Amino acid sequence: MSAVMNGDRSALAPLVERHHSGLLGYLYRMVQGDRALADDLVQETYIRLLRSRTYSPGRRFKPWLYAIATNLVKDHMRSPVGRTVLAAPQMMEIAADEASGPEERAFARLEVARAAAALNELAPEYRATVLLRLFHDFSLQEIADALSIPLGTVKSRLSVGVKQLRQRMEAPAEQ
C-alpha cells in the first residue's frame, strides 16, 4: 500500500488481486446478493482507499479496507435506493451435491435462500460482524479495528448475531 501511495502503479495490481475476491464476497452478502451493486461498492472502496491521504505504513491494511467497505454499505443503506429490500435472489449460486437429483437441488436452493434471508434480516452491524468472523476469518481484534468498535462490543455482537441467525434459520418457514 505504501508503494501505491507513492505512485508505484505496478504495486496496484497485486494489492487488488489479493483482496478482490474476499471483498466482493463480503459486500455481496452485505447487500443481499446484488452482484452489480457489490461490484460498484468494491470499486468505490478502492477509489476511496487510493484517494485517502491518511494511510500510515504501520497500519493494518485489511481491516482498514473493510472499514471503508462497511461504511460504504451503511451509506448506501441510508440512501433512498438502499432502503429497497431485494427479493431472495433467484439466481443464487449454491454449493449443491452434483449427485443429487433435481428435487434435492431445488430443496437445497430453498434452504440456502432461507439462510440468506435470515442473514439479511440481521441489523447491518451484526451482519458485518458475523460475516467477517465466520466467513472471512477476521480475528476479533481485526473486526474491532475494521468496525471501529471496542473488542467487547465485537464479542457481544458476534454472540447476538449468531444466536439471532440461528433462531431465524430454524424458525418455521412461512406458508
Next chain:
Amino acid sequence: MSSEERHGWAEALREAGLGETEARETEQVLGRLAAWRAPAPTGADTAALVSRLQAVVAAPPPRKAPIQSELTIMLAAARAQLMVLPLTLWLGSAVVMVIGVALVGLGLDPSRSLVLYLVGPTLAYLGVRSGFRGSALGTTEVELSCPATPRQLVIARLVVVLGYQVAAGIVLSLPIWLWNQTAVFAVTADWLAPLLLAFGAALVLSLRFSVSAAAAVVYTAWMLVVLLRLRLGGPGVSFGVDLDAALGAAGLLMLGAGTVFLAHGAPGDAALGRSSRTYGSSSA
C-alpha cells in the same frame, strides 16, 4: 466444507459464548449459509478493475514536505474556505457578538460575565457546525481529490473561522474596553476562554462522534455549567481571570491534540467513507 473451516467456526462460536452442543448445532445451521456461494471475480474482472483504478493512483507526494510548502497549501486552502464557508457563519457570528456587546453595554448583564460566557460557546457552535468536515459543506467528494489532506483542511478552516470570530470579537469589545478600561483582560477572557474551550472540546469529540453531536454536547454542557453557577452563585457567575485563562489554555490544548489525532487516522477518518452523501458518483 473443509475441516479447517469447521475448526474456524468452532473457535468463533466459542468466542461467541456458545457451549459445545449448541456450537455443534449452530455449525450445521451455518453450513446452509455457507452453501450460498459468493461470486468470485474472474481474472478479467480483476484486470478491468485494476485498469479503472490506475487513473486514481496519485502522483508520488514528496516524502517530507518542506514546512514552507505545507504552509503554502494551508494558506491556499484557507483562502478557498472563504468562498466555501456559508454566509450564515459570518453574519450569524457578527449578530451574536453585536447582541452580546449591546446587552453588556446597556447594563443588562448583571455580572458583566453572564452574557459574555454565553456568547463564546454560541460562536463556537456556529463555527463547529459550519466548519468541521466537508460533509456539512457538501464538499467531501472534492476534498477527497484535492491535494490538501483532511487535517490541513480542518486547520485551514479553524484558522479562518476562529480567526474571524476572535478578530471580530476583539473589535466589537473595544466599546466595552473604553467603558471600563480596567477590565480589558477580564472582559476578553470571559468570551474568549469559553470560545476556545468549546472549539477544542468539539474538535476532540468530533473525532469519535458526529460533528453535530459533538457541537450539541459541548454547547449544552457549557450552558448547564453557567446556569448551575448562576443558580448557586447568583449574578456573579464569573470564574475569575485565572480560571478563564486556564479554560482557554485547555481549549487550545484540545485544539492541538485534535489536529494531531486527526492526522493519525482517528476513527473520524473513516468518515471519508461514512460522510459521503453521493454514493452514486462511482461510475465505471
